[in-house]
Amino acid sequence: NAGVTQTPKFQVLKTGQSMTLQCAQDMNHEYMSWYRQDPGMGLRLIHYSVGAGITDQGEVPNGYNVSRSTTEDFPLRLLSAAPSQTSVYFCASTLAGAGGTQYFGPGTRLLVL
Amino acid sequence: GENVEQHPSTLSVQEGDSAVIKCTYSDSASNYFPWYKQELGKRPQLIIDIRSNVGEKKDQRIAVTLNKTAKHFSLHITETQPEDSAVYFCAASSLRTGGFKTIFGAGTRLFVKA
Numbered sequence: 001n002a003g004v005t006q007t008p009k010f011q012v013l014k015t016g017q018s019m020t021l022q023c024a025q026d027m028n029h030e031y032m033s034w035y036r037q038d039p040g041m042g043l044r045l046i047h048y049s050v051g052a053g054i055t056d057q058g059e060v061p062n063g064y065n066v067s068r069s070t071t072e073d074f075p076l077r078l079l080s081a082a083p084s085q086t087s088v089y090f091c092a093s094t095l096a097g098a099g100g101t102q103y104f105g106p107g108t109r110l111l112v113l
Numbered sequence: 114g115e116n117v118e119q120h121p122s123t124l125s126v127q128e129g130d131s132a133v134i135k136c137t138y139s140d141s142a143s144n145y146f147p148w149y150k151q152e153l154g155k156r157p158q159l160i161i162d163i164r165s166n167v168g169e170k171k172d173q174r175i176a177v178t179l180n181k182t183a184k185h186f187s188l189h190i191t192e193t194q195p196e197d198s199a200v201y202f203c204a205a206s207s208l209r210t211g212g213f214k215t216i217f218g219a220g221t222r223l224f225v226k227a
Binding site for chain 2: 031033035040041042043044045048050054056058059090094101102104105106107
């Protein structure tokens with residue numbers, strides 16, 4: 001199993017550009033989440049999902065969209081990038097019934113100029 | 114909204130001493146409390162967790178306690194070693210319609226001096 005994978009590892013954007021951060025897992029986990037981590041801060045929840053077609057907002061959803069068309073994939077879209085979105089983004093997945101134990105991807109480091 | 118407070122933000126101990134990190138949470142629906150260790154440039158890794166029907170759990174040098182009435186939970190590391198140096202995060206998780214909603218504390222940077 002590859003576990004949770006994220007692409008790209010690093011990305012530079014200009015203000016106003018859009019992009020999609022990819023996240024995939026091959027563990028057949030129902031639950032998936034996106035977090036951002038800023039320097040000196042914890043992980044803040046952006047969006048999460050219980051399965052295909054079902055998503056919900058976390059603590060900091062503004063400026064981000066998600067969709068869940070398959071169990072395996074949970075892409076995060078930045079509609080119009082802003083410097084405040086410079087951060088490290090982590091995707092995580094959880095097996096339903098496992099009590100919430102999350103497995104994290106390696107992260108995507110995003111720089112918005 | 115829901116939040117998790119974590120203290121201290123930085124903790125420095127001598128090798129062999131104990132380290133204690135404390136968290137409080139606000140969401141009464143939280144029923145799962147994991148602790149993660151994050152080394153520089155790496156992803157968070159689960160080190161121990163506790164569920165709401167348990168008051169204490171131990172795994173070798175690491176233990177976690179939970180007081181649901183007071184909404185407090187703590188991480189205890191005994192006989193600390195230099196390789197324990199990292200950032201530690203507590204979290205509180207609850208099951209919602211959209212999935213597991215997990216809120217993290219801001220983290221504690223632990224330094225273990227040899």
